[in-house]
Amino acid sequence: MNDNAPLLKIRDLRIEGRSDETWLPIVNGIDLDLHRGEVLGLIGESGAGKSTVGLAAMGFTRDGCRISGGSVVFDGQDLVSASADAKRALLGKRIAYVAQSAAASFNPAHKIIDQHTEAPVTHDVMDKAESQADAMELYAKLRLPNPDEIGFRYPHQVSGGQLQRAMTAMAMSCRPDLIVFDEPTTALDVTTQIEVLAAIRRIVDEFDTAAIYITHDLAVVAQMADRIKVLLKGDEVETADTRTMLAHPTEDYTKSLWAVRSFARPVKPAVAEGSVPLVSVRGITAAYGKVDVLRDVSFDMHTGRTVAVVGESGSGKSTVARCITGLLPPRSGMVEFDGTPLPADYRKRTKDQLRQIQMIYQMADTALNPKTRIGDIIGRPVEFYMGLKGRAKRARVNDLLNQIELDPDQYYHRLPSELSGGQKQRVGIARALAAEPRFIICDEVTSALDQLVAEGILKLLARLQDELGLTYMFITHDLATVKAIADEVVVMKDGKVVEQGGKAEMFRPPHHPYTDLLLSSVPEMDPDWLTDLLAERGADNLGDAAIDKM
């Protein structure tokens, strides 16, 4: 076969999605070429059509979508017109898929290795015993612990990062020519992300597999891709090889994506000596059942400042928030508000104490009642805490909507489902503001949002803080967000505070080794970053291993 012909050639691909009775365009004519052994990065915000294009590259569309035009030619065969049987013969064997959440994409009912061997056995590539032996080899190559044994566990018995590597191994089971990676590290912590990125890169290099790497994280794509294609609302913005794209983006939209990471607030003057902190967490130990999740956690938060609480999932960040709000009474220790101790249980707090502390949640989708109109969602705390009714309440809700930059006339009567993700999060903010609190806990409020939208939310929160003198506790695992808005930083690991201090000191060495690991694990835009980092840490000393050493 001709080596110069692309392995995958997509021409004028058009995809539509059904909305009620009509078909709306999702992808409007995308061209794409992918050569053997090449990795193409596909980036864009949610709704850009990245995943839809990635799946269409496999001749697959999700329910409610259809390919309405164009061609997807894989190795000379058009997948758009191919029969279902012909496509099935390719899928899993020559084209494989790695999904965003390995935890959701492994079948909970079967052992990992049984799912691994399914494709090779179905496609007559290997028999079951050969495929099992091969799986163990792949697990070893991907540096999974106990490669001979780990496959015989069920998915829930294995950690997220390990599952993601096992899924990469599964995609490799038939040695495909093309793998579609659909946001494979988005659901992982930064330290785990590195292991998976390194594993993917190693195995793609070793078998010279072509890949489409879909992500919204520019720094990640910079490490993985040879070429980058930027999508916006189903259209291509630009394509260029990685280094050119990073150094000289030509389109305004690409430049704006690149610029998001530069948002930062001016540094505030240090807290005056001896001033009373607004919220003071004192020696809290808390447990779910018999398992201690917090051990002797103490830190202060001063009026008008933002304290970022960072750490990986499971480090106890959100549990601290539950203790402060009184949802989870701590086993020992206490929370002081403005110098007075708060009752541990929220049921024992006064209405005014409850009013002073409000929360904004990560998933605005689930934190807003889908059957309630925006005006009522915000109006409820206005009525409950401030006692306003009728016209006064309506006026206050309109004020709040103006504060979060949503036009009251347009949005008052809408349902949450009629809003975008960023708008929903703004409503969440307005609901918290309605109580006129002094202290707001922001629990990963931007992590479900695209970077441009997230930046808008951070700017809004910063403006509100300046105008209203609010104090924020900002729970996040994203260190870029911390850099952007925090005044003080608290680093947590395994339910303990490992380091705390002003932002400037935190980002300046020397660090606590765990802080160092977190900081150095945040991908940077430099395409050589991962290579350099791996060389520096030593290939075997990644993530798990590095953490275990502490």
Added chain:
Amino acid sequence: MGSVTRIVLQRLGLGLLTLFIVSIVIFTAVNMLPGDFAEAILGQGATPQAVAAIRHDLGLDQPPVSRYLEWLADAVRGDLGTSFAQANFASFVGSDAGAGMASVADTLVPRFRNTMFLAGVTAAIAVPVSLIIGVLAALYRNSVFDKVANMATLTSISSPEFFLAYILILFLAVLNPWLPSLSNIYDGMGFGERLEKTMLPALTLTLVVTAHMMRMTRAAIINLLASPYIEMARLKGLSPMRVIVRHALPNALAPIINVVALNLAYLITGVVVVEVVFVYPGIGQLFVDSVKIRDIPVVQACCLIFASAYILLNLLADILSILSNPRLRHPK
């Protein structure tokens, strides 16, 4: 696994409590019905003396509370008492009081065995048929097959049981004399003959219970088809059948098991109409007859069996649902 043992013990304890409450409710209810066994059995020609004699013989002249306590004390020891109908028969032929009297257990056991046989035959047909139709309906969802299966099962569940029974008799016994329309089985009958005689009521009941189980199977599977792991299975190039049977079905078992258990319990407790139509000597008929003549010990025993069937089958369903979840079967 410790949690399963704890659940079993807890539920068995609650089950005993349920049985106790059921026995009180039934005893009270039967006592509230007009008339008692003596009046019912003697009918029009009852003389006050005869009624009083029978009442005295059976202890019906005692206050209800002491009668209940006496029954309870015996029941706890495993003695369900003596059927009034049998006792009466014995005293009329003039034999010694107590001699030759059939205990409730003796009356009940053969009937119960027959009921279990009918339920077993029906389950052996209905459960696999419903699961297979359900899986196929999910596989070919929105196809002609799916629509026909749904319509047919809905029609059969919406029609009265006796009507279905007569239709089956018409087609399978009258127009085509393949199966006997009377299911008068008795002890000592060979398995083959027994099976043949049971076939028509079993088929009728199959028509009644299939819809529920088949529709739950279909719905539980379709519910899972949007999950990422189903998409993954499709993207591995597996056949649609394998995707459904191997990847969807094992995760859809819990709701299916629960519906199957409910229907099996119905097969034990709710089939009296079908028994009457086919003259099948099951427990349902015995129960209705006993209520008619206010034969309290038999009624009590039947109700305890019905309640136990519900309790045990639901417990079994819960245990199987738990065991169908790999997270609980294989803890971290």
